[in-house]
Amino acid sequence: MEKETVPGGSGSAMLQSKEEEEPKMTDGKKKMKVMVAIDESAESFNALKWALDNLYGIVGFTPEAGGGGGILTIVHVQEPFQRFVLPALSTSSAFYATSSMVESVRKSQEENSAALLSRALQMCKDKMVKAESLVLEGDPKDMICQSAEQMHIDLLVVGSRGLGKIKRAFLGSVSDYCAHHAVCPIIIVKPPKEQHE
Known part of the structure; x- marks a missing residue:
């Protein structure tokens, strides 16, 4: 279990990975x-639940079945904090955040990321x-x-919020973007029917 933060600014930073080598083989099969x-x-x-239930729960994929398991990477992306804020209903100039405010926001982001990853890793631990x-x-x-390409990921799994065409056009969709730009196969998991309605 390894946690690594890589600053990206506008997303141009390279992912720094400690292991650039290919996954080890088990019984002649690549993980x-x-x-x-x-x-x-x-x-x-x-x-994540879908991936754990459907990928790691199938015969031939789990280590017990001789499939060698697989390497699961959970990624969370924090959006960079902008040091300036434009007031919404004002014609005045931009507000520039103080160092203490920036530090407070960064600390909050780190705590949020840690809580999300802790929850996700616990789900994985529960499924062994x-x-x-x-x-x-x-x-x-x-x-x-970028990280999927640089880490040579074999399969990317993302959730879909089920946005309609109009919302997707204005807000954009991470899953839609990944479907068109990821260099590996991608599975987009739609919300359960009862949650979607």
Whole structure:
């Protein structure tokens, strides 16, 4: 279980990985590298649950079945804090955050990330799946795709919020972006029907 924070600013930083080598072989089979992206949403945890139930629960994939298991990486991307804020209903100039305010926001982000990853890792532990965690900083869409490419991920799993066409056009969709830009196969897990309605 390894937690690494890589600053990204606008998402241009390179992911620093301690192990660049290919996963070790078990019985002549390469271990599959799976990445699940999580955030505060229930949909992202639904995607993790789906991966644990459907990928790690199948015959031939678990270490007990001789499939060698697989490497599960849970990634969370923090958006960088902007030091200036433009007041919404004012024509005055921008407000510049003080150092203490920036430090307070960063500490809050770190606590939030730690809580999310702790919850995700506990889900993995409950299913007896070994996982590593990674915290990145930058635009989630870009950083997820970049890290998946740089880590040579075999399968990316993301949750879908089920946004309609209009909301997706204005807000953008991480899952939609990843579907078009990730270099590996991707599974987009839709919310359960009762949650979606």
